[in-house]
Amino acid sequence: MITLSSVKDIRKELNLTQKDMAKLLGVTGQYYNMIENNKKQPSVAIAKQIGSILDIDWTIFFK
Secondary structure, rough: OOOHHHHHHHHHHOOHHHHHHHHHHHOOHHHHHHHOOOHHHHHHOHHHHHHHHOOOOOHHHOO
């Protein structure tokens, strides 16, 4: 089961930096960092984009 804490590991396995993710999502690096570190909840649209990029269930951000 994928958890919020494994998002960082999955991103790294795909050789993506936080900066890469931020650029793909059209958000700032700081905003993406806060999402990844569970300090900010993404919008549904951003969560779906992260889920698509990392091939994970986007709803993990809302559990």
